Amino acid sequence: xxxIIGKKIGMTSVITPEGKKHACTVIQAGPCVVTQxxxxxxxxxxxxxxxxxxxxxxxxxxxxxxxFAKAKTTxxxxxxxxxxxxxxxxxxxxxxxxxxxGDFVDAIANTKGKGFQGVVKRHGFAxxxxxxxxxxxxxxxxGSLGASSFPSRVFKGMRMAGRMGGTRVKxxxxxxxxxNKENNLLVIKGAVPGSNGSYILIEK
Amino acid sequence: MSNLxxxxxxxxxxxDLPSFKAGDTVAVSYKIKEGTKExxxxxxxxxxxxxxxxxNETFTVRKISNGVGVERIFPxxxxxxxxxxxxxxxxxxxxxxxxxxxxxxxxxxxxxxxG
Numbered sequence: 001x002x003x004i005i006g007k008k009i010g011m012t013s014v015i016t017p018e019g020k021k022h023a024c025t026v027i028q029a030g031p032c033v034v035t036q037x038x039x040x041x042x043x044x045x046x047x048x049x050x051x052x053x054x055x056x057x058x059x060x061x062x063x064x065x066x067x068f069a070k071a072k073t074t075x076x077x078x079x080x081x082x083x084x085x086x087x088x089x090x091x092x093x094x095x096x097x098x099x100x101x102g103d104f105v106d107a108i109a110n111t112k113g114k115g116f117q118g119v120v121k122r123h124g125f126a127x128x129x130x131x132x133x134x135x136x137x138x139x140x141x142x143g144s145l146g147a148s149s150f151p152s153r154v155f156k157g158m159r160m161a162g163r164m165g166g167t168r169v170k171x172x173x174x175x176x177x178x179x180n181k182e183n184n185l186l187v188i189k190g191a192v193p194g195s196n197g198s199y200i201l202i203e204k
Numbered sequence: 205m206s207n208l209x210x211x212x213x214x215x216x217x218x219x220d221l222p223s224f225k226a227g228d229t230v231a232v233s234y235k236i237k238e239g240t241k242e243x244x245x246x247x248x249x250x251x252x253x254x255x256x257x258x259x260n261e262t263f264t265v266r267k268i269s270n271g272v273g274v275e276r277i278f279p280x281x282x283x284x285x286x287x288x289x290x291x292x293x294x295x296x297x298x299x300x301x302x303x304x305x306x307x308x309x310x311x312x313x314x315x316x317x318x319g
Binding site: 009010012013014015019021024026028178180183185187196 | 206208209211212213215216258259260279281282283284
């Protein structure tokens, strides 16, 4: 799937010609540089590696500086691989032109870390019991973990409290509401994973 | 707010808005769709606050209708608002005049700004 690397700027709203207001996310998408062309013969699979965002030369390792020099470009802060249908060569640029208004895209990013969370927030449990009639401290409890003498154990994969968020997720079929070519902006309907300023991969 | 967000919002912001603030009496022409027909409803009252900024800015208009206080919140850049007309400018000391909710009759009068 063809794609581009971007940076989440933040959320706002847009008004459609029908007068409807939609919440949207603004993403600075590209311009990205092709930093490596992987082929079945040399790498075992075909892919295009794109680079996005300027990295300081003093912070880039020598191997990476050499890698970017092959594509005749400056060190980039983020690289990712995509599968493009059309042939591309080293040093080509991919811009937001890849998308059109009305397209549906997928967004891949790391979600915000939520820390250690209980089952109500983490798995959508309803808690046990009510808040009145003399009950207490059961409102956000997980309830029973299973039966007693048989099976005499807790099944694997039982949903419990634990670390939530901070995982890579893909949100599919998000509508592209607007494209701003001068500023490389992509306006996507609704929310996308991650915090403002984090990297995000947009696939078509 | 980030400049890039402003660029996206810019397109939808109204530029022909009259300047008004809390204490002013305004008449809002609001478009209402009934099936296929469209008509304009006039809502007149005192602005008691303006809040938020950019595309999400709203203002609250309070009026006394049949002896009952009614407040209505309008998104200032809404396309359903055809026109905002400032009827009079009020002289108030604060940006949010919620104390008006507790006042009725003569006490609820707002002095008009002169000049």
